[in-house]
Structure formats: C-alpha cells, structure tokens
Amino acid sequence: MHANPNDQTLSVQGINKRYGTFQALNDVGIDVKRGEFLTLLGPSGSGKTTLLMSVAGFIQPDSGRIMLGAQDITFAAPEKRNFGMVFQGYALFPHLKVRENVAFPLKMRGIRGAAATKSVAEALELVGLADKGERYPRELSGGQQQRVALARAIVFQPHLLLLDEPLSALDTQLRGQLQTELKRLHRAVGLTFIYVTHDQGEALSMSDRIAVMKDGRIVQLGAPSALYNRPANRFVAEFLGVENFLPERLTGRQGLLAVRASALSLAGKAGRISARVSDLDYHGAEIRYTAQTECGLSLRFNLSLRDAAHVPQENENVTLDWQEKDALPFPAA
Amino acid sequence: MRILANPMLRYWLLIAPALLAMAVFYFYPISHVLWMSVTLPEPGVSNFESLAASRSVQRMLWTTLRIAVLSTMISLILAYFVAYVISTVDERRRRLLFMGVVISLWISVLVRAFAWFALLRNDGLINQALIGMGLIDRPLPLMWNEFAVLVGMVHYMLPLAILPLYSGMQSIDPRLVAAARGLGASRMTAFWKIWFPLTLPGVFAASILVFIYSLGFYVTPALLGGGKKMMVAEYIKVQILEVVNWGLGSALATLLLIFVLVTLAIVSRVVDLRKVFGAG
Numbered sequence: 001m002h003a004n005p006n007d008q009t010l011s012v013q014g015i016n017k018r019y020g021t022f023q024a025l026n027d028v029g030i031d032v033k034r035g036e037f038l039t040l041l042g043p044s045g046s047g048k049t050t051l052l053m054s055v056a057g058f059i060q061p062d063s064g065r066i067m068l069g070a071q072d073i074t075f076a077a078p079e080k081r082n083f084g085m086v087f088q089g090y091a092l093f094p095h096l097k098v099r100e101n102v103a104f105p106l107k108m109r110g111i112r113g114a115a116a117t118k119s120v121a122e123a124l125e126l127v128g129l130a131d132k133g134e135r136y137p138r139e140l141s142g143g144q145q146q147r148v149a150l151a152r153a154i155v156f157q158p159h160l161l162l163l164d165e166p167l168s169a170l171d172t173q174l175r176g177q178l179q180t181e182l183k184r185l186h187r188a189v190g191l192t193f194i195y196v197t198h199d200q201g202e203a204l205s206m207s208d209r210i211a212v213m214k215d216g217r218i219v220q221l222g223a224p225s226a227l228y229n230r231p232a233n234r235f236v237a238e239f240l241g242v243e244n245f246l247p248e249r250l251t252g253r254q255g256l257l258a259v260r261a262s263a264l265s266l267a268g269k270a271g272r273i274s275a276r277v278s279d280l281d282y283h284g285a286e287i288r289y290t291a292q293t294e295c296g297l298s299l300r301f302n303l304s305l306r307d308a309a310h311v312p313q314e315n316e317n318v319t320l321d322w323q324e325k326d327a328l329p330f331p332a333a
Numbered sequence: 334m335r336i337l338a339n340p341m342l343r344y345w346l347l348i349a350p351a352l353l354a355m356a357v358f359y360f361y362p363i364s365h366v367l368w369m370s371v372t373l374p375e376p377g378v379s380n381f382e383s384l385a386a387s388r389s390v391q392r393m394l395w396t397t398l399r400i401a402v403l404s405t406m407i408s409l410i411l412a413y414f415v416a417y418v419i420s421t422v423d424e425r426r427r428r429l430l431f432m433g434v435v436i437s438l439w440i441s442v443l444v445r446a447f448a449w450f451a452l453l454r455n456d457g458l459i460n461q462a463l464i465g466m467g468l469i470d471r472p473l474p475l476m477w478n479e480f481a482v483l484v485g486m487v488h489y490m491l492p493l494a495i496l497p498l499y500s501g502m503q504s505i506d507p508r509l510v511a512a513a514r515g516l517g518a519s520r521m522t523a524f525w526k527i528w529f530p531l532t533l534p535g536v537f538a539a540s541i542l543v544f545i546y547s548l549g550f551y552v553t554p555a556l557l558g559g560g561k562k563m564m565v566a567e568y569i570k571v572q573i574l575e576v577v578n579w580g581l582g583s584a585l586a587t588l589l590l591i592f593v594l595v596t597l598a599i600v601s602r603v604v605d606l607r608k609v610f611g612a613g
Contacts, residue, residue, distance in 0.1 A: 056515055057515075058511055058514075077514070077519075078511075078514045078515050079514045079515070079516075079517045079519055082517070083515065084515075084516075085512065085515040085516070087508050087511070087512055087515075088508075089506070089508065091506060091508040091509050091511070091512035093509060093512075093513070093527055094509075094531070095530050095531055104513070104516055104518075104526075105516035105517050108516060108517035108518050108522065109517055152516065153516075156516075156517070162515075
C-alpha cells in the first residue's frame, strides 16, 4: 500500500466524543511525530483512554478527523489500521501458547511458515523471552505476560504502538524495571509509541513529549522538562507533583507561586514563612514534613538528614524559605 | 459430648440425614432394579439376551439415541446464540433475559408439553392459522411424531444448555476480542479464533448435561410422541406397568444407567466433571 508506512505521521484533528451529557473528548487535536514516545497523562475520566481508543479504532468520534499521512482513518475498522496495541491487563489469548499469541497478528496478515517463525523468535528475543515460546500465558509471571503482550504488538511492524496503562497491574519494583525496558525497546525498534498513564513519574521518565489531559481536553503538551519546570497552570503543576502553592500575601507578588516540597527549606530566623510542624514521615535519608501557617495554609517540605543541623519535631515552630529560581509563578487561578 | 469435639465427625453428622435419605429412597430402589434385571423371572442374563434379540427394542434404542443426539445438537446451537446475547448486552437487558430463561426452567414440564399440544394439534393454533391464511388445505402432521418430540425436548433443554454456556462466556475477558481485532483479525476471525475456542468448555458441559437428560427423558416424548415414537424411558414404563414384565423393564433401566455411566467415564477423561456440574 505504501512504500514505508513509518513515514506517515498521525494527526488527530479536532475530535469530539460525547456520552450522554459527558463530554469525553472536547476538540482534541495533536500531531504525533515519527518515532516519538508520546504520553497521554491525566487522571481517570480525563479522556486519555478515549483518545487512545479513538486512534485504535474501537471508538468513533462524533466529529473531527484522524489522519495517518494523507489517509483519513477516522472510521477505519481497528483491524485495518495496522497499529500495535498493548491492553491494560495484557489481553493475552489464554488458549494459545506464547509463540502462538505472538504469531497471531502475523497469521492475520497471511504470514506463515519460516518467515513467521523467524519474526516470532526475533520478537520474543527482543523482550527477553526467547525460551518461553512453548508456555501458556498463565504459566508466566505478570512481568513476563507484559513482555509477551509487547512482543505480540510489535512483531508485525505496525505503523505505531498504542499502550493503555500497560504497567498498572505490576508492583512498583517491576514497574521501574519495565519502564527501562520499554525505553530500550522504543529506541531499538524506532516505532512511534503512544502511551496512556495516570502515573506522572512514569510519564516523566519515559516520554519525549507529554500531553496532560483534563476534562476531555489537552491542557498542556510538551517535553517532560518543559512541563516539570514550566507547568501551564495549577492543575498541571499539581499533577506533576508540585505540593505548595503560595498566595500573594506570603510572597508579596502577583498570583500564585508554586514551590515543590524539595525546594522549600528550613531557614533559621530569616525565612519568609513561619509555620508549625503538624506531621512528619521518615523516608530513609529524608524526612517529609507537613506544616501549618497561622492563616491555615498547609505546606509540605523535605529535610535531608545528612545536612540537617536540627531535626524539628511535631508542634515545633519553624521558618521556611525558598530560592526564586526554584519557584514557578502563575497568574492568579 | 466429647465425641463432638472431632470436627470431621461433626461434618459427617451434618450430612448424615441427607445421606440416609439418599440411601433409603434412592440407592436401595436402584439396586433393587439392578437386582431384578438379573433375577426375574429366573436368575441369569435371559433379560439381556431377549433385549439383544428383539428388533423392536433395537429400533427403540436407535430412536432414543437419535432423538437425544438431535435435540442436544439443536438445543446447543440455539442456546449458544441466547447465551452470547445475554453475555454481551447491558446489565438491565441481561437481567430481563436471564429471568426469561430461569422462568421457563421453573414451569412444569407437563404444562409445557400441553402448551405444545395446543399449538401443534391438527386443530391447533399453527394449523388453524396456516389454513386460515390459505397456505395449506389439510392440517400438517405436527403432533405425535419425532418432530413434535424434538420441539418439546429442545424447548425443555434450552435453559439447561444456556446456563452452563453463559457461565463459561461470562468468564471470558471481553478485551480479548478487541485485542484480536486490534491485531488484525476481522469480526468473524476474532470470533472463530478467540471467542469460540474459549467457550468450548462451556459447550462441552452443556452438551453432556443435555444429552444425559435427553436419554432418559419421559414426559415430553410420551405426550408429544403419542406412543408412536417411543424412547427408552417410556418403553420401560410400558414394560413394567402395562406388560408387567419387570425383568425386561429393569434390564432396560440397567442398560440406560450403564450407558450414562460409561458416557460420563469417557467424558471425565477429557474434562473436569465437577466443573461441568457447577462445583469448583
């Protein structure tokens, strides 16, 4: 059909999707660059999965277009799009062996025999499961099942790979390990990845670009460092883990000032904020504090035990300060 | 009361009444029937010899097997559609459809057989309607034949087939079909390669259940077959109550029992029977 399908970029143009009175997608537009790792990040109900499913072809938008290169695929059947997909919970076929699961998309494309066997072996090799081909999915661990799902989604060299919260069912340690592996895989196969998650850490560590979604809209789109350092509004800042929002009367400047717990520190007598410690949690090398100001604002700050001259206890009065370079000003929200 | 301290003993005491009732009212009569088949009118296997020699018995057994196989197949196909629909519609419709299935299970088999009477008779609803529309001038022979027996039996067996099929389908992750399509399978291929194989344990369970029920079915074949198409259960009743040939009747009952047990034994090599009958 096309000389090199990977030359085509995916372009989502002003799509809307409504369920009754609920606007799941509200005029969403985004161009996905060739070979990039794009993450759709947002809380549940933000529209990120609806957007992914529209791209996959399982949901038809009410209006707008989805283009693959010059081709309008808005209403194309899922099986005609040639996209790889990794589902939440993997969706491996339980009655087929690992090898047969991975061979399934090849079989659907009429690829059989030696060519298929070779591709399956390569895909399993790529995810480190070369020796598990004859097993059934239920005989594998969660992490291994996840890798099979990945192998199955890339074995037929799809135009792009869609991943719907693929790591959400795994424990923290395994998740970190698979994040690294996914990044390696992304570099190795050079495919375009569209990745859905509600985990900001996952998004920040893996993505080339992140689209933060809220109420069916993309509220900010950019590289992880851009989002982290210059969140466009309070929602994005909070979602990316900014804990403190200081009002005008504490800072003496217009609008809100966002300061991370890691950037707020104990400051002898010269600090600009005084507060009383209400709670503290030990996290190995650091202590995470919650403190209340006189006007009832709750603040979070961290103290590294290594360079702490004094460790405040509960109900102790402290003064806090921050450096301007670590603070993010917002227009009043 | 020291005896009750043993937990195993307490469990046995709990099931003892049911066990006793089964022994007295079920196992004793059955073993009595088995005993009669080799003792009446005289000890020996003469009853089984005459069964093997009789053409009419062979014809009747063949009819029984054919009707059981046919009604199992037809029930399974129809039930598969119903179970599929129930497992895919929304919650409200599912409850409604489920009610329909269970209610038809609760209506007496006798009432249902007589309802078919009203529909299938020569002056029944169907024939009257067809004649009224001028499509036929003589009533179609819908009653007292194999067709009527099959209709009645399939009607009875449907819920028995739907329930195990549905329970099997319900446990299938609906994302599997979506995954298959995302990987390039058409609707039909996704159904045949993914959905259908995953429903096979349910199909198997439903088949065994319906087939065994059909083999020994009495009321519906007796009423709708009108004595012309006799199945084994009715033949046994005729032998015992009308011909008063206890030996031959109990020999047939023994044969039926053995056939069912052998079927189950073969099947149990392939599937876990406890799952088929709803345990585990």
